[in-house]
Amino acid sequence: MTEKTDTARRARMGLVAKAPPARLAALMAGVEVPGFDWLRAPEVGGVMVRGRMGGTGAPFNLGEMTVTRCALRLATGEVGHGYVQGRDKAHAERAALVDALMQTDRAEAVQAQVLDPLAEAALTAKATRAAKAAATKVDFFTMVRGED
């Protein structure tokens, strides 16, 4: 696979992993799902999250988070992987389906029906939070400055 398609795949897998499961389910309702076989049935596990000392130094173990993963193969042969935060097996399944479908000739439709709305919602959510934070930014006025 070329570097460019890797980058695109990386981006969409991250988008689907971070999407609210209910939102992804609602968008996927309009997508015709082909038959598939499990390569790895959905499995819940833990991922150890690491941080860095001082934010930039040597790594240390911060604690785990729950993650659900699965892998499937469409009847047409494409393999999709799903890795999502939390314990929602249906979320992981949908993530893997999106990954697989994006390798088929239905990629454009899935992009328009699922990925674009998810990306837009994620941007809006992030912007709203940033705007609320910006409204709590302090403006200082120096009232009196102590001299010597």
Next chain:
Amino acid sequence: MYVAVKGGERAIDNAHTWLTEERRGDTAVAELGTDQIREQMSLAVNRVMAEGSLYDPDLAALAIKQARGDLIEAIFLIRAYRTTLPRIGTSEPVDTGAMACDRRISATFKDVPGGQVLGPTFDYTHRLLDFKLAADGEVPETPQAEASGADMPRVTEYLNRDGLIQSEPESDETPPDMTRQPMEYPANRALRLQALTRGDEGFVLSMAYSTQRGYAKNHPFVGELRIGAVAVEMDIPELGFAIEIGEITLTECETVNQFTGSKTEPPQFTRGYGLVFGQTERKAISMALVDRALRWEELGEDNLGAPAQDEEFVLSHADNIQATGFLEHIKLPHCVDFQSELELVRRIRADVDNAAMKEAAE
């Protein structure tokens, strides 16, 4: 000496049934949903995730409900669940510099680039009970302002530019994991940070407070405190590249501490570091102070014999699940142990009485 006994099954069953009823409370009052706990008791949820050492808000909310609001019991439930999870992998170290900050303040630089952002804080509230909360659920609309989108660079980076603060050595060394290997002393800083971030908030707070009151004082300033969301990336072997598998909220605190210099180091500032799951700022600040106190040896400072400098004392007492397990086990039947103690005390008293009688007779 341990003696196995049987019995009490019916009493135990009935006790558990009653517990279930008491947990529910007055059924005329609507039952609390775990989604309500997750959304409206979010700081309790954050504490349970941090000390349970598992980031999953739904599970933490369930644990709080099951534990009737006893947070240490809830943490216990999360720790027990955590041990059942197969380890899928390890994330790339999170990039807190790229955090989408809800809050970001510096006590050392008023005009820090990116600004002082207060976020949804209790600071500057009057700490007066708000009876409106008991009456209605009206929520005012939160004001919004245009976000500049500018980076929020680390405050310590400024000091670092002038060499005024100790730099944080870069490394990609695999850190030890206390959930996989037993604790060993002396512990390196990576192990200490892991133990502190999951340590009991009250204990870590008190240890930090003791350093402020003079037991190994290290003159901390909060160089920076930030709270917000960071993406978690993990390398996926079957893909051959890393993807973002989720997003978590973290609280990070960097302290800037006085350091007068040593034989090999010029006077400069040093650092303490706190990083904790969720919005947990009291814990993150405490962690940074204790981290700094525990670094006395590598910084060439004197051991003043202060509790916060004693890593074995701090790390082996920071875990509230270990502590409560050992503490609470003494309420379980110790009848045989006690029987032998009782006999011993009776024998000693008899010996003393006999000796006294003998003395009187002579």
